[in-house]
Amino acid sequence: MRSGFFAGLLLATVSATAAFAQGAPIKLADVAELSGGGATVGNNWKNGIDLAIEEINAKGGVLGRKLEVTHADSQSNPGVARAQVQKALDNEPYVLLGPGYSGSVKVTSPLAAEAGIAQIMGGEAAELTQGGNKFLFRTSFGQQSSMPKVAKYINDELKAKSVAVVWVNNDFGKGGRDVITKEFAKYNIKVAADLSTEAGQADFAADVSKIKAAAPDAVFIYLNEEESARILKELKRQAVTVPLMGETTLVGQKVVELAGDAANGARGHVGLTTDAPVDLVKAFREKFVKKYNYVPDHNGLKGYLAIYMIKATTDKMGKVDPKAFADTLHGLTIKAANEPGILMDVTFDEKGDIDRQGFLVEIVEGKQVVKQVLPKLN
Amino acid sequence: MTINGKYWRIALGIAVIAALIIVPMNFNRYGLYILSQWAVMTIAAMGLNLTLGYAGQVSLAQGAFVGIGAYTAAIMTTQGLPLIAALGVAIVLCFAIGWILGYPALRVQHHYLAFVTLAFSTLAFLVFRNEDWLTKGIYGISGIPRPNVLGFATNRPLPFYYFCLGSLAIVSLAMWWLIRSPWGRAFVALRENPVRALSLGIDTRRYTLMAFAIGSALGGVAGTLYAPLTQYIDPVPFNLSLSLDLLMMVIVGGSGFFFGPFLGAMIAVLLPEWLRFTQGYYLMLYAVAVMLLLIYSPTGILGILDRYLAERRTKAASALRAVAKSRLETAP
């Protein structure tokens, strides 16, 4: 037993060969939530990555070299994520991809920074990019960029003075809740009810009756897909008629599919959506559905974009240089006209946050309708 | 056991210990991390093995005790207190809570006990997550420092691994002492036949509570090592699934065998590595393997080994007896 295990470990060490030899494939490492509570997130992210790599390799790769990725499972557990990232870094990848959970990003990003390898991740918690880490990049809006837009909309368009906030009690939900409550304070919007819910919660009757009792002008819902669908159904059943506002997930295709009629009228800010009125995004969605037979959520898009970020950055450098990668990506603007795989124009700032256009959508008769396009800032 | 067998076992033991010290010197950071994780999980599983394997009390709360230990270490060391102080607090805390949690074990057995401890596990998770003022809630505690041991900094992976290995060695020696002491004998009696144990003057209540308390305290010890190992903790790793994982480790390795947790933790920590070629199927295969193992041998892998050795011994003994008998019969 023991000797077998040592042999295995030694083998893993030895197999880290010269990764950057000319013509050899460019090695990428992905660590994602392939099992456990974040399996939906991680598998979408992984499929997006695989799709992009397949496309790029079919067209001859990056600078004439193929891309090659290894996927590792964090089991949605930060401890395991740390081990897997450590392992990935020991093999000296060109770029590290993932994880998707903010907690897992938090424990792994110091490792990548220490190794001097850029990490392109899916986490959305505001604080991730506030710590001065020079190697960490987002693929989507952080909560600190999306929530102000939601709060502004609730204030300007919905003219709500009191809002009930329903959030899922994990790092994703709590993060969003904390940022939006701060934003509400700026507009003097009162939080009429502050409802924590559990991931996987099935029964929202009590939560909705609390919302009813609080009689807010609007409800802000920040939950995962399934829970979003369930609460929408319950809100409809208990005849709550005030506007329902969300961010990305609430108005996603999956929620509409699961909630049916109950999703009608729900609104939300969406940074990345496969329903965006952008031709390239629609084309992506078709390709994805063709390959995997389901409609991806925004995590599928994030994985896909991560790979094209690598391609655009490498093309810009003109060489495969892991040390210069992060510097090049900071301040870089990638235009969809030049690199169609990036789908929409995007700019990365010095913190690794992104700037891209966003959308305000509403569900009308089971379809996402874009009510407003929020342009890219610069 | 013959003298030869004894020497052979001592030699094997020394070889394994030497290998654990020398071989990892060339390991990369990941290898060291995995080995450190193995040492930490082994300590937690040893605690559960005492409660479950020796004393026969099922617990689904070991993960929660690892959590209590980890939070104690994280909170205290980020305040600048030394890890050794945190260790002391964690042991006392887990021992006391384990003692209290043992009380239901005096009233109920088996499945009821499983559910009491399961409930405790859930409650502990909720406290970790909801009490922001203490645990920083779902955001977790980051920047947990690694300790200085006898003047040596353990920031680098190799020294920290030796720190974990040293802790494991100390815990193993203490455990070895415990199970060879009259207490260990009383624990086994408790598991095998509590009625008879009572009639021999064994205070089964006190020993049951002790088994719970000591087992839980070891969970706390594992937790105080886990925190500086990952240097970041949040409530998620300490949910029910850690308790289930630890239970599986004890069962798979061999519950009630001293080396069971070592083996079980090794399989659990390294199995994803071995079964990587199976991609997403590995947990499924693991589950099936555990079921098959339990059907074949409810005392785990070491149980199979033990049975094999016992059979050989019985065969040898009955052969001897047959020889002796034939001599008697042929005697004039």
Added chain:
Amino acid sequence: MTAVLEVTNVKKSFGGIKAVDGISFDVQEGEILGLIGPNGCGKSTLFNCILGQLAPTDGEVKVDGKVVTGLRPSELNRLGVSRTFQLLQVFPKLSVRENLILAGQEHQGNMMSRLFGPSDAGLSAAADQMIGFFKLDHLATEAAGGLSYGQQKLLDAAMAFMGGPRLVLLDEPAGGVNLTMLGDLKERLAAINREKRATFVVIEHNMEFVMSLCTRVMVMAEGKLLAMGTPAEVRANPAVIEAYLGH
């Protein structure tokens, strides 16, 4: 002579069924009292009530003049009351010596000395003496589970004596033991009774065993005391013959 055990009006019912229905008797120091009766007459239940394994519905039990009803079996054992069970109750995975040390260890020192003191609680010599006494010498390091039935029965009895008890309750010590072994067992019990002034209460179906070992015999039927006397008296009692030979 003082009464080592005094049982006064002990009753035990399960639901509506009276398993033990008002039994009183006492046992003098050094006595060997036989307890016989048909199956299901409440003998073992009475044992369990005396020993605290079952709480009696009513009545009182005294050991050496001290009321012990309500004490736990372990506490009683440490007061010097020991027992064996009808079915074999040795610890099969422990060796013969370990079984005996286990049986004696709670009578030594305290919790702390049992943790930090020597592994055998200082009982190796005593255990080996007991092993010698019961003629199990060649088996000292064997796992108890590997012994023959008769040997395990001897061990079971030996364990009851490890704590140096004043009073021992034996539940069918002769059941399933072959003739040679039976002789050994009887002789050993008699020897302990003689040498250590230990007092016995013995449940047994083997009449020959009871009649030759015991100084006094008590007969139970349907939860009640039917007869009490010397072996000869009991043997001649018509009510006893009636109960044994059927209605």
Added chain:
Amino acid sequence: MSNLLDLLVAGLATGAIYALVAVGFTLLWQTSQTINFAQGEFVMLPAFLMLAVMHAGAPFWLAIILGILLSLLLLGLGFKLLLVDPMLRHGVLPLAIATMALAIGMKEAVKQFFSAEASPFPSIVPAGDVSILGRVISLQSLGVLALAIAVVIGLTLLLNRTSIGHQMQATAQNPTVARIIGVPVERMILLTFLINAFLVALASLLITPIYLAKFSSGEVLGQAAFIAAIVGGFNQVRGAIAGGLLIGVVDNLAAAYVSTQYRAAVPMVLLIVIILFRPQGLLGRPEERTV
């Protein structure tokens, strides 16, 4: 006050689901000392079996029939023959641990062979609402409640009025004696496994339209059902029903009046209190301990 009434109704509807799942759980315990830690997953799986049949092109009604048959085969017969029978001789605890492994295996299998994503599931009850005494109640909730009541009545009749029921009760109380008086004990035990499989399939059919089909949806349900069974009384069918309804109501009231952050704690505390002070459960018979 109207709020409270709403919560009670919602709690009863959820509780009826827990009760359905808990009933089979107690049946298995009574006849064969099986603690099924995979009971929640047993409810999760039939929905996927039905979905798989539908994906193959079959209409919904056929999928229901085949789904129930497959459940009887896999979760009834297969579970008993392949796991319980070979494990039972090892005792209660190893079997319980084996079912924990089974739960993991089932979740992973569904995730790998079906999907990690939630899927919608058609409802056999029309999706409308009815208004009773001014309360809006969904037909789905009413359906679950009605079925739970039907199951209690049906099971009670079966157990108390039929000879099979008497034989099952005899098996549950004392298999050895039952065997001596000529009860086909093995067949009775198998029957309880089949009844359990049927109940979980029914529960799956009713719950999945509300809870959605997802590999992990059994976790919450299984735990709630265990708690319901213990709180109500492990050895009584009506105990499991009462426990289920109670847990459903308590959970909803806790969310409304205690704290949403700690709502999951309240049933757990209830469980601990019950085990400490009334281990046989609210309606259970005490199990005579031989010690």
